[in-house]
Amino acid sequence: MIFYENLFESNKKFFDEFTKKFQQVLSSGWFILGSNIETFQKEFANYHNSKYCIGVASGLDALTLSLIASEIPEGSEVIVPSNTYIATILSILHAKMKPVLVEPDIATYNIDPMKIEEKISSKTRAIMVVHLYGKSCQMDLILQLCKKYNLVLIEDCAQSHGAKFKNKLTGTFGEFGAFSFYPTKNLGALGDAGAVITDSEIFAERLKKLRNYGSSKKYFNDVIGFNSRLDELQAAFLSVKLKYLDEINLHKRKLAKIYLDNLKDDFIKPAVDDDFYDVYHIFNVRHPKRDSLKDYLLKNEILTDIHYPVSPNKQKAMQGIIEGDYPISEEIHTTILSLPCSYGHSEDDIYKVVEVMNKF
Numbered sequence: 298m299i300f301y302e303n304l305f306e307s308n309k310k311f312f313d314e315f316t317k318k319f320q321q322v323l324s325s326g327w328f329i330l331g332s333n334i335e336t337f338q339k340e341f342a343n344y345h346n347s348k349y350c351i352g353v354a355s356g357l358d359a360l361t362l363s364l365i366a367s368e369i370p371e372g373s374e375v376i377v378p379s380n381t382y383i384a385t386i387l388s389i390l391h392a393k394m395k396p397v398l399v400e401p402d403i404a405t406y407n408i409d410p411m412k413i414e415e416k417i418s419s420k421t422r423a424i425m426v427v428h429l430y431g432k433s434c435q436m437d438l439i440l441q442l443c444k445k446y447n448l449v450l451i452e453d454c455a456q457s458h459g460a461k462f463k464n465k466l467t468g469t470f471g472e473f474g475a476f477s478f479y480p481t482k483n484l485g486a487l488g489d490a491g492a493v494i495t496d497s498e499i500f501a502e503r504l505k506k507l508r509n510y511g512s513s514k515k516y517f518n519d520v521i522g523f524n525s526r527l528d529e530l531q532a533a534f535l536s537v538k539l540k541y542l543d544e545i546n547l548h549k550r551k552l553a554k555i556y557l558d559n560l561k562d563d564f565i566k567p568a569v570d571d572d573f574y575d576v577y578h579i580f581n582v583r584h585p586k587r588d589s590l591k592d593y594l595l596k597n598e599i600l601t602d603i604h605y606p607v608s609p610n611k612q613k614a615m616q617g618i619i620e621g622d623y624p625i626s627e628e629i630h631t632t633i634l635s636l637p638c639s640y641g642h643s644e645d646d647i648y649k650v651v652e653v654m655n656k657f
């Protein structure tokens with residue numbers, strides 16, 4: 298059996314270091330907002346050459362708190378890709394703003410920069426890009442539009458730790474780079490965790506208050522805040538894994554290359570381009586007979602996944618909130634299939650998947 302993702306296998310290599318960190322945190326007796334989060338925040342900011350990093354409880358919170366910290370008014374419109382994971386859209390709703398969906402480019406699965414401008418209105422105040430599946434968006438035109446219309450840029454980097462566009466890391470283009478460290482992400486914790494990077498001291502201070510009940514000094518509350526802290530244990534584990542992030546990404550790139558070089562052309566493979574350093578959070582192909590391909594692979598003991606089976610505009614929760622048709626998103630959602638491509642997989646595993654797939 299070839300698993301789709303096995304978090305025991307993906308983390309095995311780090312067990313000794315995790316155990317040491319666990320013992321350190323346990324004996325310190327300090328579990329929230331201590332030295333481990335300070336250290337990880339510094340390391341993660343340094344990795345990006347950013348000035349500030351603020352650890353929070355999840356990727357969803359990283360996005361929501363970024364929107365709130367930007368202090369754009371409630372009711373503002375926020376541009377977002379129509380094929381993203383639901384969390385991106387939820388963050389806009391939780392911040393009491395209005396998501397305005399823009400279709401992706403079918404070749405990259407990322408927001409189509411050419412389709413953004415027609416959706417900008419007098420109420421538009423931000424663009425929330427998503428670097429989906431580990432590929433950066435094409436940022437040139439997006440940055441121009443942000444400048445032209447004075448829009449805040451928030452990057453959803455939940456799937457793009459270490460990914461680059463023209464040699465620049467995702468998360469460093471906008472005012473806010475929002476990350477998730479959900480266990481399956483390229484930089485994954487052993488529970489829920491997230492962070493925001495920013496170069497703005499004002500935004501950093503606001504985020505620090507927002508994550509901790511709106512207080513900068515214990516029991517003095519300046520704004521209406523949340524409880525959204527990255528805990529010491531997860532921060533300590535993340536410091537261990539951050540050292541290996543580039544290695545994890547290289548491993549995933551090596552596996553992706555096996556697929557790219559060897560899968561037959563019946564499968565529509567991810568686009569490859571010199572401007573993009575992809576980290577393949579998810580490696581997927583498209584095929585018109587996606588469901589029978591998935592069944593066929595399962596019969597051959599190969600597990601796959603679908604990211605995502607239902608497009609956001611078709612979700613029950615979005616009835617009355619998202620209007621209009623999104624045919625490109627729906628085409629992607631009905632034809633896409635995610636293949637095994639994790640740090641826990643070997644090159645042999647991938648060659649086996651290729652062999653079986655090429656007989657489909």
Ligand SMILES: *Cc1c(COP(=O)(O)O)cnc(C)c1O
Pocket residue numbers: 355356357358381382384385427453455456477478479489490491
């Ligand atoms: C995982 C993910 C999120 C949410 O992160 P959580 O830590 O699960 O809250 C947001 N956006 C995208 C694109 C994601 O993949």
